[in-house]
Amino acid sequence: MEKIIVKGGRPLKGSVRVEGAKNAVLPVLAAALLSTEGTNIIKDVPILTDVYTINEVLRSLNAKVDFDAERNEVRIDASAPLSSEAQFEYVRKMRASILVMGPLLARNGYARVAQPGGCAIGSRPIEQHLKGFEAMGAKIKTGNGFVEAKVDGRLKGARIYLDFPSVGATENIMSAAALAEGTTILENAAKEPEIVDLANYINEMGGRIIGAGTDTIRIEGVRSLRGATHHIIPDRIETGTFMVAAAITKGDVIIENAVPEHNAALIAKLKEMNIEIDDTDAGLRIRAEKPLRSVDIKTMPYPGFPTDMQSQVMALMLTAEGTGVLTETVFENRFMHVEEFRRMNANVKIEGRSVIMNGPSSLQGAEVAATDLRAAAALILAGLAAEGITRVTELIHLDRGYVDFHGKLAQLGADIIRVNDDETADEKEKELV
Known part of the structure; x- marks a missing residue:
């Protein structure tokens, strides 16, 4: 079993470079299917399992795809007739x-797509996507684990109001509307930088x-779109994680x-916690030289x-002085990592959609399992601050969203290694003690 082993207690120092944004590159690569001529060249692509x-x-779907990992570049030719079914x-x-x-x-004019997988964070339904397609004239059918959408002729521009500013729905509807007949007005749309990046690409x-x-x-x-060259924006979540x-x-x-x-x-809240942040050349x-203060975050x-x-x-926040409350309003069921923090001696409790922390907790190294992508990173971060050795398993989640995460932390001075089996883990762990 692959695991990351980390020994806490070392301050990180130095420089690290973040990759292109995972949450920007995926919709951009999907939107390359809109082009009926030329080659799409997508640059600054992160080397992730999701990519x-x-x-x-x-x-x-019959697109020609060439991924040059050394150059962080994907070339896509979608000019041939496409299959309509994503298996x-x-x-x-x-x-x-x-x-x-x-x-x-x-x-x-037709799409049949299997119901999606990914991180097990709540239901994360796709009703808003389908609502937009229906408004543009598509007929929707669901069943047997698939979603089907069909339209006679071209999609028609429409005024669409999203009940919630869903990122995925905004991206999917925006891509579909790019080739629709007429104008689409999408209201209560998501405003993330990744939305802007996708719009820039479609305009290119x-x-x-x-x-x-x-x-x-x-x-x-x-009527039609052609291949273009596009640079993916930097990953704000990887930035925040570092x-x-x-x-x-x-x-x-x-x-x-x-x-x-x-x-x-994020920067505003970190500054509130007594962390110095400067935008330099x-x-x-x-x-973080001063004692950390707890804050409330929603x-x-x-x-x-x-x-x-x-x-x-x-x-x-587990390492900060005082009581802090973190409330999750976007997704339900996104506190699965709390139980893993408790294994590390965290003083934390769940109350409804909030987590209450009385700190600072005296974090202790433990064997913990990642429950989703961001929780994987969070457990490693906790290990950096814990006393002793922390072992993080279920790394399949981590690889979906971070490129060489342990390597970058090691470059900054962390005592951290990644191993492939328990025997190697036992040998390598001795080097950290």
């Missing part, structure tokens, strides 16, 4: 696979989208390739505090 999965989905064997691995539905429906292909990054997006449909890594170890770290305005809510500098849709940073900041 390999979406590439397999695209290949199964379960690929889609079950990752819920973002549902993002091919909008492009397929716009291209072929010849689309006409304005308003991305606001709650109202206007998409004027065009900000917390610096803070939880009382370190001094510079994060290269960070975009501070994409993390404004070298990158975003994080210093996750919200962007530009609010990101749910994808909830578990990492929870780890940090």
Whole structure:
């Protein structure tokens, strides 16, 4: 069994560079299916298992995909006729696979996509996606583990109001509307930087989208789109994770390739916790030399505090003085990692949609299992601050969203290794003691 072994107690120091954004690259790669001529060249692509999965989905749909991992570049030619069915064997691995539905429906007038998989964080339903497709004239059918959408002729532009500013629904509807007849007005849209990145890419292909990054997006449909070259934005969640890594170890770290305005809510809360953050020419500098103060945090849709940073900041708050409350409003069932924190001697309790922490907890190393992508990172962060040895298993989650996470932490001075089996783990662990 693969595991990461970490010995706590070392302040992190040095520089680290973040990758292209996982949550931006997946919808961009799916939207490449919209182009009927030329080659799409997507740059700054992170080397993640989710990227390999979406590439397999695209290949199964008859797109030509070449992933040059050394150059962090994907080339996609989707000019040939596309299949309309995304098979379960690929889609079950990752819920973002549902993002091919909008492009397929716009291209072929029909899409049949298996119900998505991915992290087990609540129900995360796709009703908002389907509501948008229906508004544009599609007929929806669900059953036997599949979702089908069909339209006679082209999709029609429509005014669509989302009940909740869902990121996935905004991306899927925006992609579908790019080839619709007429204009689509998408209200209460998600405003994340990844939405802006996708809109920029579609516009580079010849689309006409304005308003991305606001709650109202206007998409004027065009007849066809062509291949384009696009650079993926830096990953704000990886940035945030390394900000917390610096803070939880009382370190001094510079994060290269960070975009501070994409993390404004997180930066505000970290400063409130007594952490120094400066935007320098070298990158975003994080210093945590003063005692940490507890704060109250509520996750919200962007530009609010990101749910994808909830578990990492929870780890940090365990080390802070006083009582802190962290409330999750975006997803239900996103506190599965709390039980793993308790195994590390964390003073933490769940009350409804909130977690209450009385700190600082005297964290102790333990064997813990990652429950989802961000929890995997959070448990490693807690291990950096714990006394003794922490072993983190279920790393399949970590590899979905972080490139060489343990290697980057080691580069910053962490006592951390990744091993493939228990025998090797026992040998390597002795080197950390």
